[in-house]
Amino acid sequence: MKISICSFSFHRMLAAGQQDIFQYIQDCKQLGCTQLDPWNAHLAQLNDGADALHAGANPGQSQHLKAVDDEFLARVKLAADEAGLPFGCIAVDGAHIYEASEEARTSNRQRAYRWIAIAEQLGATSVRIDAGGPQQWSEEVFGIIVEGYKDVIEHARNAGIQVLVENHWGPTVLPDNTIRLLEAVPGLGLLLDSWNWAHGKQAEGWLKCAKYAAATHIKSFHFTEDGQELTQNVPAFCKLMLENGFQGTWGVESVPADGNEIEGARKTIQLIRQSVQ
Template identity: 30%
Template sequence: MNTISIAGYSFHGALANGTLDIFGYLESCRYRYHLDTADIWNGMLGPDPEQYLQPAFLTKVRDAMRERGLRLVNYHADGCHPWEDDPAVRKQHAALAERHLQAAEFLSAETVRIDAGGRDRHWSPEQFDLIATTFRTWAKRAGDNGYRIGPETHWGAENYPDNMLKLAKAVDSPAYGILLHMGKDVDGTPDDYDRQLAPLAIHTHIDANTTFTRLDSALRILRDAGYRGCLGVEHHSAHNEYAEVAAQLAFVRRSTAALSLEAAATPGGNPLLNPRNERAHQKRK
């Protein structure tokens, strides 16, 4: 559980002001943050999928990852979710999702996130049927090609554990899972939320709130659920991103190291003093 990544969205502020692009992101992952993982948000590739989904551009991205020894632990694509109320938009999204899947496969993504769609608390029967059928098809494809796929606890109906558990049961594939954005409070406490959904997780997003308020608890929940995927650091403020990401990353590294040592914990103390003498000089006067 110790593999860590930085979600590309963490730098959306730098992307918006023109000071970072996908190649700077990859360089930062490898040499600023000393990771061997990339966690690509499609927005980091550029504003126009007609350009960034071209084979020539994707080849440059793939080569840049290879040069830096990075593996793509997750490819998350916005704007191509299966359900939209307008049938014409659904058709457009289906075509765009196909191109994103081709891109993810070309880049050797280990997991892929595409949202489900549906903005209400629950999916209607029509919505659920289309979403489940689509993810069942995608999961078959993912399994055949050596990766896993699913939606994120991100927005709309997919934010709620009951919906995500129902969808997972309907898809029923070992190549299906969810990107768990940890620590939401839409259904009980953040711990309750994570505990319900951790068994479905194939990737994670750990935001600043979880990092600085309940990280040890969140990571224990993942560990107890048998999670072996990547811990994805995600920052949202759009300000001071290099330093803020570094701070979150340091906390995640510290917490994962501490958890790995828990089982092998040994008594502390000064090995050059016997316990009685050590206790004596620690007593309050």
């Protein structure tokens, strides 16, 4: 069983100076992960904790997440190798495809290229790059997003990296938009988040998009004393994924209401393991 923790699960620890990318690697090893799925804030030059908190709350306004240099990345790769954990998906904020102006789109594209290069240096298999744009897109906006992804995918293919879109924010919180985009862009994969759907669209998102998933983010917020998640039916989500032939990594993206991020990740992993036996 392949399991990972998106490091956004530890964004409050990162902001408080209680975890960095090296501690993240050790925490993932201790929690039984088989790969590393860092959020790019863990690989960014942060001025202070507020940078991470702002990025976490505003993924469409995260261009301030400037990547660390190659020397630092070499240290990160060495630490991961020593822990025996390969890199899987780097979740990139601040490099989304659509912006209203061509200048802003070009700037984001350069950031996307840089994060693809980082993924290659770390030996990661994929990068999550958002579509961006309004929830209800026009044909013009859709066309710009399609062409943008085709360019990014071609760039990533040369590095052996797969590009994933996530139902995260903007147009992809609507299941039909996500499917239309996936079917319009050859080679684009889906990072399926169990939670990030527009209001009233979660069940539709699960049922329509499960078959497209290359990877998952399984959300958790509140747990019962016996380890069940109160906000959504995680066992049902896992069962649906298995029924659709999912063979990818079971990714945790826990956001514990009590603030205990290590325990939130631990409990989510336990629940996933129980659900896929």
